[in-house]
Amino acid sequence: MIAYAVSDTWALVGRHMRHIARIPEKLLSITLMPVAYVVIFGCLFGTAIAVPGGDYREYLMAGIFTQTMLSNISNTALGVADDLGNGLVDRFRSLPMSQPAVLVGRTVSALVLSALSCTVMAVVGFAIGWRVHHGVGPALAAFGLLLLLGFAMAWLGALIGLLVRGPEAISAVAFVIVMPLTFLSNAFIPLGGLPAWLRTVCEWNPISAVIAACRELFGNPTALTGTALPSRHPVPMSVALTLVVIVVVAPLATRAYRTAVAR
Amino acid sequence: MDIAIQAEGLRKRYGDHEALRGVDITVPAGEVLGVLGPNGAGKTTTVRILATLLEADSGRASVAGFDVTKQPRQVRGRIGLTGQYAAVDERLTGRENLRLIGTLYRLGRKAAKARADALLERFELTEAADRPVKTYSGGMRRRLDLAASLIGEPAVLFLDEPTTGLDLTSRLALWEMIREQVGNGVTVLLTTQYLEEADQLADRIAVIDGGQVIADGTPDELKGKVGGERLQVTVGSRAQLPEVVRVLAGVSAGSPTVDEAACGVSIPLLDGISAIAGAASALESLGVEVTDFGVSRPSLDDVFLALTGRSAAPVRTP
Structure with a gap:
């Protein structure tokens, strides 16, 4: 049973990897965009924002890495909705294959793209002065955490794709989710200056926790002054919050898939 | 196994709309049943229930000897499904599509490869096999879709409006390929809006309207009902x-x-x-x-008119 699920997932990951090879534009969007963010935010905002205890570019990088993981929401949602709309989901569901493999194949493929984005961003970040200060082990742990978040966001995207379906509607829903997650967080600014209630909201945003944890693991300035649990223990809290998202969303998406048929 | 498809009292409701109001269908092994009806009659819903994609609100159905709700995996291992649109991956090539489906059908990598090649050959797609499907014509896509549904050498084949939107030549070619499957002993349930298609391919016809089978029999029996x-x-x-x-x-x-x-x-x-x-x-x-x-002699269109009091959807003669 498990062996079949793994081999079916593997076959579908192969399908998605072929897509990337066929549509180089897709590759551009997941590599060039983050690079543009690094350069634009790093070089422009870097001159205007001061971070207590460090350099803004170093502070910024974890924010950009994390923000890029959020793009898995719309990418996965659009892919799933496309499969649903053109009848492929009907076909998969009529095959004697492992049914969860369809969504797992999708989300695992999203991880491959995320890893690629991270690599490109890290190289560009290094070029503009970002450094890792605590050695390779913690840095790899930070990237592991980023990919875990990317995985969670891909599952969220799968759920949205199955429920929302239309590409325009998906873009709108993804925007409504990604905007507050990104900007009600410590991605671009330290939270120290915010009103207390807003700071609490931002601190409990799982995205903030992941960003803070990455900063800690990279040895970059964290500028953490908050008292909320995720600010005091960013690494364990970020892992916990991300796992909660996966544990809630993945079964919901799997259930939505089981009853989804093309309309 | 004498009866390949058996459905009893299938009901399905979507909100206020009763899509199926007690559908009974029996198809002996090796026969072709044409399910004929206008848009919205319940044809696709019936196929989806039989192909394990949808659960009926009530009623029972078995396909190839297995219950569609209790043993969906066994059913899926014995059916092929071709839906209303060509359900293939546009960005993969024809060959890659068939190999993927073959692998997912649990043929094993090697067998999936061989089967894909054989089907490409049979469906006259060998030349286009290594081009992305998005470059295919409508007829080629439908042929690839039919090939994909035959990957696992299914005992029962569901064809949901297989030729809708195809030109004459492609339709005739597809009909020929469907007949060949019937010749191999495959049981076929075919839905169509085209009276001529049912007349050409089906041993028996079930006319469905408003979520119910309102008449069934051989094409000749149905025509006899309207008068000679x-x-x-x-x-x-x-x-x-x-x-x-x-x-x-x-x-x-x-x-x-x-x-x-x-x-x-x-x-x-x-x-x-x-x-x-x-x-x-x-x-x-x-x-x-x-x-x-x-x-x-009366056409099936006359039959439909006589049974329902209205014409059977857009009638196209090839």
Whole structure:
């Protein structure tokens, strides 16, 4: 049973990897965009924002890495909705294959793209002065955490794709989710200056926790002054919050898939 | 296994809309059942329930000897499904599509490869096999889709409007390929809006409307229900129609029907061909200009009209 699920997932990951090879534009969007963010935010905002205890570019990088993981929401949602709309989901569901493999194949493929984005961003970040200060082990742990978040966001995207379906509607829903997650967080600014209630909201945003944890693991300035649990223990809290998202969303998406048929 | 598909009392409701209101279907192994009906009649819902994609609210169904709700995996291992749109991955090549489906059908990598090659050959797609599907024509996509549904050599094949939107040549080619599967002993459930398609391919026809099977039988039995042969006369000018109607009414017990636009009159031939001679001589003595004179058998369109009181969707003749 498990062996079949793994081999079916593997076959579908192969399908998605072929897509990337066929549509180089897709590759551009997941590599060039983050690079543009690094350069634009790093070089422009870097001159205007001061971070207590460090350099803004170093502070910024974890924010950009994390923000890029959020793009898995719309990418996965659009892919799933496309499969649903053109009848492929009907076909998969009529095959004697492992049914969860369809969504797992999708989300695992999203991880491959995320890893690629991270690599490109890290190289560009290094070029503009970002450094890792605590050695390779913690840095790899930070990237592991980023990919875990990317995985969670891909599952969220799968759920949205199955429920929302239309590409325009998906873009709108993804925007409504990604905007507050990104900007009600410590991605671009330290939270120290915010009103207390807003700071609490931002601190409990799982995205903030992941960003803070990455900063800690990279040895970059964290500028953490908050008292909320995720600010005091960013690494364990970020892992916990991300796992909660996966544990809630993945079964919901799997259930939505089981009853989804093309309309 | 004598009965390949059996459905009893299938019901399905979407909100206020009752899509199926108790559908009963029986298809003996090796036969082709044509499910005929207009858009929204419940054809696709029926297929989806039988192909394990959808659960019925009530009723039971078994396919290839397995219950569709209790043993979906066993059912899936024995069916092929071709839906209304070609369900293939546009960005992969034809060969990659078939290999992927073959792998997911648990054929094993090697067997999936061989089977893909054989099907590409059979469906005349070998030349296009290594091109992305998005470069294919509509007919090629449908052929690839049908090939994909045959990957696992299924015992039961569901074809949901397999030729909708295809041009004449592609339709004829697809019909030929479907007949070949039937020749191999595959049981087929085919839904269609095209009367001619059901007439051409099906051993038996179930006419479905408003979520219920309203008639079933062989094409000939259904045609028999509407009445037998009719004599059809077309005259040169509309002014002569009343005269012709009067004369023809005298030679047959049935009452004539008039098609003013076509200048045509038809009467049922209740007592066989004897009326034909009478009609011919009566028309001759009347001296009207007859442009067409012939016997027609009822089409399935007539059947549909008689059963439902309306025509069967957009009728296209190939």
